[in-house]
Amino acid sequence: MSAEAATNARFRPGDAVRVRRAYPPGHVRAPFFCRGKQGVVEELVGAFANPEELAYGRDGRPSLPLYRVVFRQAELWDGYDGPARDTAVIDVYENWLEAVR
Amino acid sequence: MSGHDHDHHHGHDHGHDHGHDHGHDHGPFQPDIEDRPLTHYQAMTEAVADLLVAKGIVTPAELRKMLEIIDSKSPAAGSKMVARAWTDPGFKQRMLEDVIAAAAELDIDAGGIPIKAIENTEGVHNVVVCTLCSCYPRLLIGLPPDWYKARAYRSRVIREPRAVLKEFGTEIPDDVELRVHDSTADLRYLIIPARPKGTEGWSAEKLEALVTRDTMIGVAVPQP
Numbered sequence: 001m002s003a004e005a006a007t008n009a010r011f012r013p014g015d016a017v018r019v020r021r022a023y024p025p026g027h028v029r030a031p032f033f034c035r036g037k038q039g040v041v042e043e044l045v046g047a048f049a050n051p052e053e054l055a056y057g058r059d060g061r062p063s064l065p066l067y068r069v070v071f072r073q074a075e076l077w078d079g080y081d082g083p084a085r086d087t088a089v090i091d092v093y094e095n096w097l098e099a100v101r
Numbered sequence: 102m103s104g105h106d107h108d109h110h111h112g113h114d115h116g117h118d119h120g121h122d123h124g125h126d127h128g129p130f131q132p133d134i135e136d137r138p139l140t141h142y143q144a145m146t147e148a149v150a151d152l153l154v155a156k157g158i159v160t161p162a163e164l165r166k167m168l169e170i171i172d173s174k175s176p177a178a179g180s181k182m183v184a185r186a187w188t189d190p191g192f193k194q195r196m197l198e199d200v201i202a203a204a205a206e207l208d209i210d211a212g213g214i215p216i217k218a219i220e221n222t223e224g225v226h227n228v229v230v231c232t233l234c235s236c237y238p239r240l241l242i243g244l245p246p247d248w249y250k251a252r253a254y255r256s257r258v259i260r261e262p263r264a265v266l267k268e269f270g271t272e273i274p275d276d277v278e279l280r281v282h283d284s285t286a287d288l289r290y291l292i293i294p295a296r297p298k299g300t301e302g303w304s305a306e307k308l309e310a311l312v313t314r315d316t317m318i319g320v321a322v323p324q325p
Contacts, residue, residue, distance in 0.1 A: 031232050031285060033259070045215070048287040066286055068217075073260075073281075082263045085278040091286035 008047070009065040009094065015041045016100040017069060019092060027055035030096040038100055039071035042089060050093070065094040172244070176314040178209045179241040179291060183317065184308035186218075187296040193220075200291060204241070212240040217282075220293040221319070225278045228266065228319030229290040230258045238289035242317050249318065258320075259283060269320040292319040300325050 011017055021036035029051050044067055049060025073086040080086070139147070153159045182204060186193035196203035200218050204211035216238050219227045231237070235250040248254050258265045262281050266273060273279050282290050294316040300308060315321035 029233065029285060031283060033232075045217075045286075045288060051286070066288075068288075070280075073262075077260050081261060082279065083275045086262070086280070087278060088259060088281045088283060090283040091288055093286065 009044050009067075011041045011044070011065075011067060011094070011097060011099070013041050013043055017041055017067075017097045018100050019069075020096050020098055027052055030092055031090060033076055034069075034071065034090050034092070037071055037075050039069040039075070039090075041067050042070045043068040045091070048093070050095070052093075052095075067092055067094065067097065069097070171239075174239055174243040176242040176312075176317065177309075178204070178207075178211075179238070179314075179317050180309040180312040181207060181305075182209065182241070182291075183293050183312040184305050186293055187300075187308055188305070193293070196293070200241075210240060211238070214238075214289055215287060216241065216289045216291055218291050218293055219282065221295045221322075223277075223295070225280055226273045226319065226322075227280050227282060227292050228258060228262055229282045229284055229292060230255055231284045232256070232259050233285040236284045236289055238291050241291055242314050246314070266320055269315070271321050292317050294319075294323050297323050297325045 016038060017040070018038045019030055019034045019036060023032075023035070044065060046066060047063040048066050050062070050064045051060070054060040068089050069092050070087050070089045072084070073080045073082060073088055074084055076088060150164060154161055154164070182196060182200075185207065186196050192203060192206070195206070196218050197220060200216040201211045201213075203218075221227055230249075232255050235245055235255075237245040237249060239245070254265070259281055262279050263273060266279075284290050294312065296308075297311065300311070311323035311325060313321065313323070316323050
């Protein structure tokens with residue numbers, strides 16, 4: 001990961017985050033089922049060209065930090081049929097994340 | 102003769118009775134590939150390929166060769182890396198830190214897209230899906246199986262992973278965390294399955310044979 005990506009990233013591993021509860025039209029890269037859900041940053045992967053801009057033929061600048069965010073399955077799904085320890089790790093770009101205070 | 106309406110402009114006499122209606126379902130015959138209409142993107146792909154050839158940017162032989170290379174990818178490279186990781190802790194550590202660099206050590210080209218290796222442990226079993234599309238580390242484990250791209254797998258393994266794995270014949274005990282990785286962005290995932298007990302002293306070739314495609318997706322575990 002570039003030093004720039006690490007410096008500019010808003011979140012660090014261990015930070016509690018929530019995926020924005022937003023439903024804009026067009027090409028978006030945050031899965032529907034995690035919108036509004038709370039998780040914890042597992043890893044800052046690096047900075048990548050913004051795929052929601054690339055999809056329309058633009059250059060994807062400025063690039064966005066990408067995180068691996070871990071969620072409890074029971075947080076994602078009502079009535080999840082499995083042990084409470086089960087998790088999902090979703091790759092989410094920073095424009096979709098907000099801090100949980 | 103059952104009233105089919107072929108329009109024989111070419112003016113010769115077939116001299117026989119077709120005896121059936123071409124408009125109906127031919128029953129036991131499997132339809133040819135062309136019998137289904139092209140999707141929008143198939144038509145676009147064919148049109149772009151035709152244009153690239155017409156404008157002299159690529160030759161038909163180059164297109165054919167590229168398809169042959171893509172189709173020739175198999176899980177062998179991934180199997181080799183995992184078997185090496187099982188027998189060489191230093192290599193495993195380097196693979197967990199940087200899959201592409203670790204692949205290069207074995208003269209394997211893992212491409213330019215970042216790949217994350219995730220290790221199954223006694224406490225955690227991992228499985229990979231791309232819920233939004235069908236992202237997959239093709240250079241290391243070949244072309245994705247149809248089920249990986251199917252809506253059924255993509256929608257179900259994220260919300261009922263234990264049931265889906267059970268359908269694949271894989272039961273994960275309740276005291277093991279089942280972790281689903283949703284590969285929806287710029288990362289590809291490769292699972293390093295746990296080395297089965299009783300394989301101590303096995304040759305690299307014998308170990309590689311245990312590391313199948315499905316064990317590196319995480320829907321199966323190696324069976325010695």
